[in-house]
Amino acid sequence: MKPSVASSMKRLTTPFEAGDIPYSSYPRPQLVRDSFLNLNGRWSLSCRKKTAVTAVGEILVPFPPESEVSGIGKTLDADEQWISERTFTLPDGFCRDRVLLHFGAVDQTTRVFVNGCEIGEHLGGYTAFTLDITEALGSGENRLRVEVWDPLSADFPYGKQRKKRGGMWYTPVSGIWQTVWLESVPSSYLRGVRFTPTLNSVLIETDGGEEEKCLLLHTDRGVKEYRFCGDCFTLQVEEPHLWSPEDPYLYDVTLVSGDDEVQSYFALRTVSEGTVNGRKRLLLNGKPYAFHGLLDQGYYADGIYLPSSEEGYRFDIRTMKSLGFNTLRKHIKVEPEVFYYECDRQGMLVFQDMVNNGRYSFLRDTALPTLGHKQRSLPRYMSRRRRYMFRLGAEATVRQLYNHPCIVYYTLFNEGWGQHDENELYRVMKQLDGSRIWDTTSGWFSASASDVQSEHVYFKPVQLEQGTKPLVLSEFGGYSLAVEGHIFNPRRVYGYRRFEDVSSWNEALYKLYHEEIVPAFRNGLSAAILTQVSDVEDEVNGLVTYDRRIVKADETLLRRIADEIRETCG
Numbered sequence: 231m232k233p234s235v236a237s238s239m240k241r242l243t244t245p246f247e248a249g250d251i252p253y254s255s256y257p258r259p260q261l262v263r264d265s266f267l268n269l270n271g272r273w274s275l276s277c278r279k280k281t282a283v284t285a286v287g288e289i290l291v292p293f294p295p296e297s298e299v300s301g302i303g304k305t306l307d308a309d310e311q312w313i314s315e316r317t318f319t320l321p322d323g324f325c326r327d328r329v330l331l332h333f334g335a336v337d338q339t340t341r342v343f344v345n346g347c348e349i350g351e352h353l354g355g356y357t358a359f360t361l362d363i364t365e366a367l368g369s370g371e372n373r374l375r376v377e378v379w380d381p382l383s384a385d386f387p388y389g390k391q392r393k394k395r396g397g398m399w400y401t402p403v404s405g406i407w408q409t410v411w412l413e414s415v416p417s418s419y420l421r422g423v424r425f426t427p428t429l430n431s432v433l434i435e436t437d438g439g440e441e442e443k444c445l446l447l448h449t450d451r452g453v454k455e456y457r458f459c460g461d462c463f464t465l466q467v468e469e470p471h472l473w474s475p476e477d478p479y480l481y482d483v484t485l486v487s488g489d490d491e492v493q494s495y496f497a498l499r500t501v502s503e504g505t506v507n508g509r510k511r512l513l514l515n516g517k518p519y520a521f522h523g524l525l526d527q528g529y530y531a532d533g534i535y536l537p538s539s540e541e542g543y544r545f546d547i548r549t550m551k552s553l554g555f556n557t558l559r560k561h562i563k564v565e566p567e568v569f570y571y572e573c574d575r576q577g578m579l580v581f582q583d584m585v586n587n588g589r590y591s592f593l594r595d596t597a598l599p600t601l602g603h604k605q606r607s608l609p610r611y612m613s614r615r616r617r618y619m620f621r622l623g624a625e626a627t628v629r630q631l632y633n634h635p636c637i638v639y640y641t642l643f644n645e646g647w648g649q650h651d652e653n654e655l656y657r658v659m660k661q662l663d664g665s666r667i668w669d670t671t672s673g674w675f676s677a678s679a680s681d682v683q684s685e686h687v688y689f690k691p692v693q694l695e696q697g698t699k700p701l702v703l704s705e706f707g708g709y710s711l712a713v714e715g716h717i718f719n720p721r722r723v724y725g726y727r728r729f730e731d732v733s734s735w736n737e738a739l740y741k742l743y744h745e746e747i748v749p750a751f752r753n754g755l756s757a758a759i760l761t762q763v764s765d766v767e768d769e770v771n772g773l774v775t776y777d778r779r780i781v782k783a784d785e786t787l788l789r790r791i792a793d794e795i796r797e798t799c800g
Contacts, residue, residue, distance in 0.1 A: 231277045231279075231284075231286070231304050231305070231306060231307060231310055232304060232305060232307070233303060233304055233305075234295075234296040234297075234303050234304055234305045234401060241298060242531035242532070242716065242718060242775075242776055242777035243298075243531065243532050243777060244530060244531055244532050244533075244537060244538055244542060244777050244778045244779070245545075245778065245779065246537045246538040246539040246541045246542040246545070246778070247538055247539060248290065248293070248299055248533075248538040248539055249539070250271060251268055251270050251271045252270055252271075252290065252292065252293070252538065252539060253268075253270055253292055253408075253409045253536075253539070253540060253566070253568070254268055254270065255540065255568065257332070257334055257408070257409040257411055257566065257567060257568065258332070258358075258567055259495075259567060259568070259571040260423075260494050260495070260567065260571075260633045260634070261420070261422065261423065261492050261493075261494055262492060262493040262494070263413055263415070263490075263491070263492055263493075264491075265324060265326070265413045265414040265415070266411065266412075266413055267318070267320070267321065267324060267411060267412040267413070268409065268410075268411050269291070269316065269318060269374070269409075269410040269411055269412060270291050270292050270409055270410060270411075271290070271291060271316075272288050272289070272290060272291075272316070273288070273289050273290075273291050273314050273315060273316040274287075274288060274289075274314070274315045274316065275287060275288070275289040275295060275302060275312060275313070275314055275315075276312075276313040276315075277306070277310055277311070277312060277313070278310065278311045278313055278377075279307075279309060279310045280309070283313065286302060286304065287301065287302060288301060289301055289302050289314065291314065291316075291406050291410060292334065292406055292407055292408050292409050292410065292536070293407065293533050293534075293536070293538075294337070294403035294404060294405055294406070294407040294533075294534055294535055295312060295403075295404065295405050296401055296402065296403050296404065296534055297403070297532060297533050297534045297535075298532050299532045299533050299538050300533075305401075305402065305404065306380055306381075306404050308381040308382070309381075311377055311378060311379045311380075312376075312377070312378045312380075312404060312405045313375065313376070313377050313378075314375070314376045314378070314405065314406055315373065315374065315375045315376070316373075316374055317371050317372060317373050317374070318371070318372055318374060318412070319370060319371050319372065320367070320372075320412075320414075324412075324414050325367075325414050326414045326415060326416050326489075327364075327414075327415065327416050327417040328362055328364045328414065328415050328416070328417060328419070329362070329363055329364050329367060329412060329413075329414050329415075330360050330361070330362055330363070330412065330413050330414075330415060331344070331349070331360065331361045331362075331363045331374075331410075331411075331412055332358065332359075332360050332409075332410070332411050332412070332413070333352070333358060333359055333360075333406070333408065333409075333410055334358050334407075334408025334409045334410070334566050334567075335355060335356055335357060335358060335406075335407055335408040335564070335566070336352065336355065336376065336378055336405065336406050336407070336408075337355025337356075337378070337380050337403055337404050337405065337407060338353070338354065338355040338378070338379065338380045338381075338382075338383065338386050338388075338404070339351070339352070339353055339378065339379040339380070339386075340352045340353075340359075340376060340377070340378050341376075341377045341378075342361055342374075342375070342376055342377075343374070343375040343376075343377070344363045344366040344367065344372060344373070344374055344375075345366050345367070345368055345372055345373055346373070346375075347365075347366040349361045349362075349363055349366060353386070353619070353622070354386060354387060354619065354622065354623050354626070355380070355386065355387070355388070355407075356387060356389075356563070356564040356585050356623060356627070357564060357623060357626040357627060357630055358408070358630055374410075376405075376406060376410075378404060378405045378406070380402075380404035380405070382402055382404075384587055384588055384589050384616070385587060385613070385615050385616050385619055386587055386619050386623075387584075387585035387586060387587045387619065387620060387623045388402075388585070388586075388587060389562040389563050389585045389586065390527065390529075390561075390562055390563070391403065395767065395768075396722070396724075396768055397724045397768055397769075398724065398769065400527075400529055400534075400766060400767050401534055401767065403534055403535045407535045407536060408536070408566050409566065415490060416488065416489040416490050418438070418439060418440055418487070418488055418489075418490070419438055419439060419487075419490040420436055420437065420438050420439040420485065420487050420490050420492055421437040421438035421439075422436070422437040422438070423435070423436050423437070423485060423492070423494055423633075424436075424437075424632055424633060425494075425496035425632075425633050426665055427496060427497060427498045427499060427500070427635070427665075428498070428500060429470060429472060429498055429499075429500055429515060429516065430466065430467055430470045430498065431464055431465060431466045431467060431498075432464070432465050432467065432481075432496050432498065433462065433463075433464050434462070434463045434464070434465060435461055435462050436461050436462075436485070436487070437461070438487075439487030439488060439490055440487045440488035440490075441459055441460065442457070442458075442459050442487075442488075443457070443458055443459070443463075443485065443486065443487045444456070444457050444485070444486040444487075445457075445458070445463065445465065445483060445484070445485055445486075446483060446484040446485075446486070447465070447467075447481065447483055448481070448482040448483065448484070449481070467481070467498060470498050471498065472497075472498050472499055472515050473497035473498060473499040473574075473577075473635050474499065474514060474515060474577065475551075475556040475557075475577040475578060475579055476577065477577070478497070478574065478575060478576060478577030479497065479498075480495045480496070480497050480574060480575065480635075481495060481496050481497065481498070482494075482495050483495060483496065494633075495574075496633065496635070497574065497635035499514070499515055499635050499638075500513075500514075500515055500516060500665075501513065501514055501638040501639070501665075501666060501667055502516070503667070503681060503699075503700055504516075504518070506518045506754075507754075509696060509753075509754035510696070510698065510699055510700045510701075510754075511700055511754065511756050512667060512682070512700045512702075512756040512757060514579075514638070517799075518756075518799045518800070519756075519799060520751055520756070520757075520795045520796060520798055520799050521556065521557045521579060521581075521639075521702075521756060521757035521758070522554065522555055522556050522557060522757075522758060522792055522795045522796075523555055523556065523557025523558060523559055523579070523581065523757060523758065523759045523760070524550060524555055524557070524558055524559065524759060524760050524761075524762055524763045524773070525559050525561050525705060525759055525760065525761045525762035525763065526546070526558040526559060526560050526561060526762065526763045527561050527563065527762060527763070527764070527766050528560060528561070528563045528565055528569075529764075529766045529767070529776075530542055530776075530778070531718065531776045531777045531778075532777075535563075536565075536566065537778075540568050540572075542778065543565075543568060543569045543572050544572050544576075545778060546763055546764070546774075546778075547572050547573060547576050547578045548576065549773075549774060549781060550578070550763060550773070551576060551577070551578060552785060553773065553783055553785055553788040553789065553792075554788050554789040554791065554792025554793070555578075555788075555792070556577075556578065556579055556792075557578070557579040557580070557581060557757065557759070558573070558578055558579070558580055558581070558763065559580075559581040559583065559641075559704065559759045560580055560581065560582050560583060561583050561644075561762075562583045562584075562585055562586055562644060563583070563585060564582075564585060564627055564630075564631075567630075567631075567634075570631060570634040570636055570637065571634070573634070573636035574634055574635055574636045577636075578636060579636055579638050579639075580634070580636045580637045580638070580639075581638070581639040581640075581641060581669075581704075581757075581759065582627070582631065582637050582639070582640050582641070583640075583641040583644060583672075584620075584623070584624045584627060584640065584641060584642055584643070585623055585627075586620070586643065586644060586647040586648040587616055587619055587620050587623075587648050588610065588612055588616055588620075588647060588648030588649075588650070589610070589611075589648075590647050591610075594610070594646065595645055595646040595647055595674070596645065599645065599646070599673070599674035599675070600688070600689065610646075610648075610649065610650070612648065612650040612651075616648070616650075617650060617651065620648060620650075621655070621658070624642070624655075624659060625659075625662060628640070628659065628662050628663050629662075632663060637666065638666055638667060639666055639667040639668075639669060639757075640659065640663070640666055640667070640668050640669065641669045641672045641684075641704070642655055642656065642659065642668065642669065642670045642671065643670065643671050643672065643675075644672045644673060645672065645673040645674050645675075645686065646671075646673070646674050646675045649671060649675060652670050652671055652677040652679070653670070653677055653678055653679040655670070656668055656670045656677065656679035656680060657679060660681075667681045667682060667700075668680065668681045668682075669681065669682050669684045669702065669704065671684065672684045672686070672704045672705070673685070673686040673704065673705065674686065680699070681699065681700070682699050682700045682701070682702045682756070683696065683697050683699045683700065683701050683702065684702045684704045685701070685702070685703055685704065686703075686704060686705040686706065687703060687705075687706045688705070688706065688707075688708055688726050689726060691746060692706055692742075692746040692747060692750060693746075694750060694755065696753075696754050696755075700756045701754060701755050701756055702755075702756055702757040702758075702759075703747070703750065703755060703757065703758040703759065704757070704759050705759055705761055706747075706758065706759070706760060706761065707726075707739070707742065707760040707761045707762075707771070708725055708726035708727065708761040708762075708771045709725065709726065709727050709729065709735060709738055709739055709742070709771055710723065710724070710725020710726065710727065710728045710729065710769075710770045710771045711728075711729045711730075711731075711732060711735040711770060711771075711782055712770040713732075713770075713775050713780050713782065716765075716775035716776065716777055716779060716780055717765075717770065717776075718765070718767045718768065718776050719767060719768045722768055723768055723769075723770045724768040724769050724770070724771075725769060725770055725771040726761075726771065732782055735782065736782075736783065736784040736787055739783070739787070739788075740784075740787045740788075740790075740791065743791040743794075743795075744791065744794070747791075747795070748791065748794045748795055748798065751795050751798040752798045758795075764776055764778065
């Protein structure tokens with residue numbers, strides 16, 4: 231155990247303050263019950279190395295121990311593990327038949343104990359998991375213990391984390407980094423509900439609960455009641471109100487099954503492919519749409535893997551919308567559900583990446599493709615375990631995020647990192663969720679089985695030739711501007727084209743869009759994703775600084791560009 235790399239850099243704080251119980255709102259907005267006990271807050275943290283256990287201090291959960299806001303600022307060595315502990319007492323009237331313990335995410339391998347009894351374990355650092363702890367509970371105070379190993383193994387999905395951070399690689403995190411919470415449920419309860427919309431109906435599929443169910447649809451004209459039996463029901467919506475970034479309308483619903491009752495929501499929207507003026511295009515709600523977006527790494531100066539409060543997510547989405555953008559490409563990271571809820575509510579489309587594993591090679595995955603060797607990847611080794619862990623994480627991601635209308639597009643592999651069995655995986659994932667667009671290989675090494683032609687362009691003019699699929703410019707730009715006083719690493723900044731002042735940076739950005747991107751949209755481009763929302767550690771190519779205190783981008787110029795892009799769809 232040692233001080234985190236981030237703690238040795240300039241300390242930057244965001245305007246988003248963490249409360250005594252951070253992330254106190256209900257963490258699963260798609261399945262809300264009235265029984266909820268948040269376990270975020272102060273926990274004790276220890277570190278085990280071999281057989282020796284050393285007390286580290288008090289940690290503020292859910293922030294990872296590497297972050298400043300956690301109160302720890304330390305990282306693990308490969309042969310160490312975190313031990314996080316706290317006590318809790320169930321409030322009067324809380325317990326019904328079963329008590330469930332939920333974790334939003336814990337990185338990477340987790341074992342959970344309640345009152346000394348091992349309850350279960352989980353593999354992977356980006357998806358939620360639930361354990362039934364009913365039999366282990368005592369009548370009074372209970373002790374929860376969470377043991378976590380995180381050697382940052384390439385067998386597991388790890389994203390942009392690296393022990394030796396720098397450049398496009400960032401400070402790693404470990405341990406609990408999303409909300410921990412309890413809820414009580416009857417013996418027969420709804421484990422989940424899935425909404426698959428069209429433009430005038432929604433297929434509702436339930437998991438668990440009683441045979442007979444009742445759906446209450448809350449509309450502007452009152453509440454409508456629908457009763458059905460079984461696990462599937464298709465709801466025809468009268469006078470349908472479609473969801474879009476310009477009008478993010480959500481339908482609230484209550485689902486009752488026996489003694490269980492949950493609140494949820496859905497939206498009516500579709501994403502598909504079609505031919506417009508002889509070219510393949512991406513369609514939103516059956517019409518050509520210009521997906522004008524940004525790469526979103528999801529890193530924050532004080533919490534690293536999450537902002538100090540939910541307001542950080544709201545700020546990013548609200549700010550990017552004010553600059554005229556309608557899409558975020560969530561880059562090689564899965565966020566807490568509150569992020570996607572805010573995108574649903576505010577009207578921000580999401581292109582969601584899977585989290586890669588496997589080894590990265592600068593020569594194979596960056597240098598040669600940048601020089602033009604992009605059609606076929608060089609041989610790479612992916613063990614059976616790595617293949618299993620990637621698929622496990624990808625399938626869990628899709629199941630977890632399925633109901634969010636903001637998500638319209640998934641990316642399997644980015645620039646060859648961990649790429650394997652791409653055509654087979656496309657077919658598997660498309661069968662799991664056929665309601666979204668699937669980009670099998672974003673950037674360099676194309677796959678025959680993919681819904682789009684996905685290109686990255688850096689260091690040269692954007693000149694694209696479209697083939698037989700919708701054309702997506704899934705990364706470009708990367709223009710860099712360091713703002714004094716708001717730089718994470720003053721000794722070394724990273725970016726693809728550097729500018730010394732905000733005026734010349736904005737002028738170059740406007741010129742890039744006006745002369746290269748807008749004409750590409752006129753010629754059939756469906757989506758363009760600029761690098762990126764914010765600065766991240768060494769990277770200073772964001773539209774806002776890493777601490778979210780300075781917006782570098784000129785709103786007037788970028789809104790003018792957004793208007794030009796919108797007009798390309800007629």
